[in-house]
Amino acid sequence: MTQSLKDKLVIILLAAVIAAFSITFIAIEEQVEIFALLVFAAALVLGGAKLGITASIAQSLARNERLMNFAFIAATIAVVFWFREDHFPLLMIATVLLYVIACCGLNIQFGFTGVVNFAGAAFFGVGCYTAAVLGDTSVPLLLVILLGGIIAAIVGSVLIIPVLRTRGHYAAVVTIAFGLLFRTFLEVNDTLGGPQGLGVSGMNLFGWDFNNNIEISENLEISFYMNYVVLALIMVVLTFVLMRRIERSWIGLNFDAVRLDETAAACFGINIKRWKIVAFTLGNFLAGTAGALYAMMLGFIAPSNFAFSDSLILVSIVLLGGMGSLWGTILAAGLVVLLPEKLQVIQEYRFLIYAVVMILILLFRPQGILPRGLRAYIPGWRG
Amino acid sequence: MDVGLLGQFVVNGMMLGMMYALVAVGFTLFFGVLDVIKFSHGDVLMVGTFAGFSTYLGMTAIGIDNAFIQLIGVLVISIGSMAILGAVIARYLVLPLKSAPPLNTLLVTLMLGTVLREAIRLFYPDGSNPKHFPALLPTDSWSLGSFTLRSDSVILLVGGLLVIVGVNMLINRTRLGLAIRAVAQDEETAKCMGINFKMIVLLTFALGSGVAAFAGVMNGLYYNEINFGMGLLLGVIGFSAAIVGGLGNIYGAILGGFLFAGLQTLGAVALPFASAYKDVFAFAVVIAIIAWRPTGLIAEKTSERV
Numbered sequence: 086m087t088q089s090l091k092d093k094l095v096i097i098l099l100a101a102v103i104a105a106f107s108i109t110f111i112a113i114e115e116q117v118e119i120f121a122l123l124v125f126a127a128a129l130v131l132g133g134a135k136l137g138i139t140a141s142i143a144q145s146l147a148r149n150e151r152l153m154n155f156a157f158i159a160a161t162i163a164v165v166f167w168f169r170e171d172h173f174p175l176l177m178i179a180t181v182l183l184y185v186i187a188c189c190g191l192n193i194q195f196g197f198t199g200v201v202n203f204a205g206a207a208f209f210g211v212g213c214y215t216a217a218v219l220g221d222t223s224v225p226l227l228l229v230i231l232l233g234g235i236i237a238a239i240v241g242s243v244l245i246i247p248v249l250r251t252r253g254h255y256a257a258v259v260t261i262a263f264g265l266l267f268r269t270f271l272e273v274n275d276t277l278g279g280p281q282g283l284g285v286s287g288m289n290l291f292g293w294d295f296n297n298n299i300e301i302s303e304n305l306e307i308s309f310y311m312n313y314v315v316l317a318l319i320m321v322v323l324t325f326v327l328m329r330r331i332e333r334s335w336i337g338l339n340f341d342a343v344r345l346d347e348t349a350a351a352c353f354g355i356n357i358k359r360w361k362i363v364a365f366t367l368g369n370f371l372a373g374t375a376g377a378l379y380a381m382m383l384g385f386i387a388p389s390n391f392a393f394s395d396s397l398i399l400v401s402i403v404l405l406g407g408m409g410s411l412w413g414t415i416l417a418a419g420l421v422v423l424l425p426e427k428l429q430v431i432q433e434y435r436f437l438i439y440a441v442v443m444i445l446i447l448l449f450r451p452q453g454i455l456p457r458g459l460r461a462y463i464p465g466w467r468g
Numbered sequence: 469m470d471v472g473l474l475g476q477f478v479v480n481g482m483m484l485g486m487m488y489a490l491v492a493v494g495f496t497l498f499f500g501v502l503d504v505i506k507f508s509h510g511d512v513l514m515v516g517t518f519a520g521f522s523t524y525l526g527m528t529a530i531g532i533d534n535a536f537i538q539l540i541g542v543l544v545i546s547i548g549s550m551a552i553l554g555a556v557i558a559r560y561l562v563l564p565l566k567s568a569p570p571l572n573t574l575l576v577t578l579m580l581g582t583v584l585r586e587a588i589r590l591f592y593p594d595g596s597n598p599k600h601f602p603a604l605l606p607t608d609s610w611s612l613g614s615f616t617l618r619s620d621s622v623i624l625l626v627g628g629l630l631v632i633v634g635v636n637m638l639i640n641r642t643r644l645g646l647a648i649r650a651v652a653q654d655e656e657t658a659k660c661m662g663i664n665f666k667m668i669v670l671l672t673f674a675l676g677s678g679v680a681a682f683a684g685v686m687n688g689l690y691y692n693e694i695n696f697g698m699g700l701l702l703g704v705i706g707f708s709a710a711i712v713g714g715l716g717n718i719y720g721a722i723l724g725g726f727l728f729a730g731l732q733t734l735g736a737v738a739l740p741f742a743s744a745y746k747d748v749f750a751f752a753v754v755i756a757i758i759a760w761r762p763t764g765l766i767a768e769k770t771s772e773r774v
Contacts (some may be wrong), residue, residue: 136693201571247759253570256504258711259758261704266751271744393700397578404575434590440582447576451568 089128095151095212100143100156104163107419110427111164112175119427129340158322165314175310177426179382182317183375184418188402189324189411191373195400196409196457197337198364200248201256203397204264208369210391211237211267212376213285214277218388220286230320230377238366248365249358263398271388282387285380301381313382319377324371328411338363372399394436407453414453472614474737479621481733483690486628489725490683491706493635494676494714496721499710500652501672504573505564508581510682510703511556512550513564515584516681517601517694518592520546524602539604546685547678555670555676563669581703588696598695601688631682634676636718648672683691708754714764723765728754736770 106126113119126452133139146153169175187209194200204207212233219229247259272280339360342350351357380386402421406413425435446453479506498566498667520542525539561580567647578594589595639645650658650666659665688694709728713720731753735746761767 195571209731214661244755247755247762250759250762252762253759254499255711255762255764257505258708259755262708262754265667265701265704266748266755267749267753270745285702296517351701367679393704397582400575401579403749404572434586436582437586437590440579440586443579444576444583448561448564451565451572453687 089149092149095142095145096149096153096156096175096353100160103157105159107160107164110409110423111168111177116428119305124255154325158318160316165311165318169307169311170443172308172310175308175314176382177423178417179310179314179317180379181312181419181422182321183379183382184399184402184422185415186317186324186375187372188399188414188418189328190368190375191399191403192328192368192414193331193340193364193371194368195403197332197344198341198361200361200365200368201253201255202365202368203393203396203400204244204260204267205372205394206391206393207264207267208237208372208378209379209399210240210271210386211240211369211379212389213371213386213390214271214283214381215373216377217283217285218277220381226381229381230374233377234370234372237376241365241369245362245365261393264391264393267394268388268391271391272382278387280388282385282389283384283396288437310382313451314376317378320374330351330373331411332411336360336363405443405446405453407456410453410455410457413453413457433455472616475612475615475617476536477737479617479625481729482625483564483621483628483686483730484732486625487631487683487702488709488728489632489722489724490628490686491678492709492725493632493718493723494680495707496713496716496718497639497648497672497676500716501648502562502566504566504570505577505706506557506562506673506676506705507574507577507703508557508584508716509577509676509708510701511555511584511683512677512699513680513687513702514694514696514699515553515588515700516546516677517684517688518549518588518599518682519549519687520584520685521599521601521694524604535604535606536613538602541634542604543685544559546681550681551674551678554673554675554680557605557677558670558673563666567625580598581699584671585696587700594697595696598693599693601692603689603692606687612638620689624690628683628686631679632670632722635679636767638675639718644668644671645747686716709753712754712757712764717766718766720764720766727765 099131106122108123110119130139130214138383165175165178168178188396190208191202194202215233215236216229219232224232225467244259244263248256252260271277277283333341339350339355342353342355343357343360343364349356399422402417403414405421406415406417421439425439427436482766491509495505495511498504498509523542523545524538527533527541531539532538548661557580559566561576562573565576586589603620605623607618607620609616609618611617637645639648647658647663647668648671650661650663652664655665658668683702684694684699703726706725709724711724712727713722713724728750731750732746735749757765
């Protein structure tokens with residue numbers, strides 16, 4: 086068997102295994118089974134790493150990036166199709182996808198450029214409230230998603246001057262203060278619903294109402310969440326392409342230079358302020374778009390969804406996956422969103438366990454689950 | 469405005485300022501010796517308050533009901549246990565991450581704060597509900613026209629002032645303070661001069677955490693109510709206060725603490741549209757101040773080393 090054929094087989098097999106695992110994981114309800122599955126998966130990953138299988142799979146993946154991307158999209162579609170009639174699993178999948186988009190935004194800021202942002206949930210929330218306010222007007226709803234992003238970016242521009250002038254801890258406090266300010270503002274502002282929050286009208290695309298179940302035939306009625314999953318998946322793919330393009334272009338190179346050494350970058354004529362502004366604005370834009378669709382999907386939003394702890398969850402997804410690593414972000418978003426939902430036993434203890442796990446990861450694997458590799462320059466790479 | 473009401477606002481603002489300053493002093497001390505932010509500080513304060521509350525319950529249960537002895541017991545146990553907790557956190561979470569990026573330290577301590585908060589909520593008996601903190605101070609009051617001054621407020625303010633002055637004396641007048649300042653200025657030279665670096669770091673964290681515990685007990689005595697979430701906002705405000713004043717500078721922390729309390733009070737008194745926006749106002753001003761003076765009002769004296 087030739088090397089390239091073997092690589093392709095490995096990738097397809099891996100995608101199939103991941104799809105099967107996700108389906109089993111989402112489908113089973115029994116706590117013991119879930120624990121067993123998790124232990125099994127952990128053993129598989131650790132054993133694979135010990136035997137060097139993980140490394141050779143990673144090489145196969147790196148050689149066939151295009152096929153890998155399509156294989157994983159196909160795997161996701163398979164998982165989504167499996168749960169076509171169930172509301173709750175589809176809601177969870179859509180949530181994961183939207184978190185991935187928001188965390189990609191944070192990745193541009195934290196992972197690529199090194200601009201700290203502890204107000205991720207606030208910008209997500211700006212998108213949500215944009216959708217809530219504009220949802221009832223005659224603005225086309227697809228445009229509302231875009232506007233959610235744009236308004237998040239505009240709101241973020243208020244912070245540009247303090248963020249540019251400060252570094253490290255001082256920059257952190259700017260965004261933390263903004264996050265708290267945003268939530269307090271929502272709670273006391275009566276036009277935006279106060280602490281009770283606002284209802285949001287659902288997505289409606291050219292007369293296609295997203296909040297109705299799709300009746301294919303007598304005995305096949307697809308859950309209305311499928312609409313949102315499909316739209317979110319399209320958005321994730323677009324975001325992913327955008328991120329990859331940025332990462333591999335001269336823009337990403339500038340971002341990396343700014344993160345690694347501001348002084349050196351400035352010496353080489355890189356305009357640090359410009360790239361920080363671009364990264365901050367673009368990141369907030371992505372968080373805002375994700376927020377707008379999230380609000381439409383849930384149909385209801387309240388200030389308590391955008392607390393400081395939610396911003397922390399977004400940051401910890403980025404850190405858990407590995408700074409700047411896209412696949413890592415996707416994996417981490419899946420873990421962080423799905424685990425507490427599945428492990429009902431730990432429901433009460435989930436924040437505790439989650440914080441302990443984060444501490445352990447930071448102590449023993451500070452680079453994240455799937456750390457971003459060194460910049461790869463591939464001659465003739467077309468994407 | 470009515471003089472009595474204005475006086476009430478002033479006393480309340482000073483009380484808040486004192487608490488914020490006490491928390492901010494901790495942040496500034498930690499940053500001084502180790503250049504790290506320990507974000508679990510607010511939650512350490514909360515745990516300290518609960519430790520004090522448990523001490524009170526314990527002393528009542530074994531029949532000690534003299535308020536003065538109870539107060540001493542609450543303070544000693546609360547400050548002592550938090551000093552130990554602070555040193556343990558420094559030893560096992562902060563020092564091991566000394567060479568990691570500052571963001572990791574920030575996150576690890578943030579997560580520790582969550583652990584402490586959740587642990588109290590889940591494992592303290594009926595921990596998710598607010599607790600009634602006893603009034604252990606005499607509550608006589610003096611009336612000056614329409615303005616009423618309660619003696620417990622005065623005692624708390626004086627106590628807070630004494631702690632701040634004491635910490636300041638400790639830092640500026642004692643051998644320990646000299647060692648702390650030496651470590652803050654240059655770790656390696658301090659080591660060469662025979663200073664036990666690790667010991668000084670642990671002592672500094674113990675000192676800061678003890679001060680936070682005092683602020684927590686003060687908070688409990690003033691509001692007579694404690695809950696598991698009280699540390700988060702106090703911590704963030706203390707952090708903002710330390711930043712606005714200028715990290716690593718104890719006067720900056722005090723200035724920042726009183727400034728923040730002043731802004732909140734001003735927001736409550738003077739904003740014509742709604743006093744509910746006082747926190748929004750205070751945080752907005754904080755962001756503006758940081759934009760204006762990026763390293764705080766009393767700036768760090770550093771130049772960039774390339």
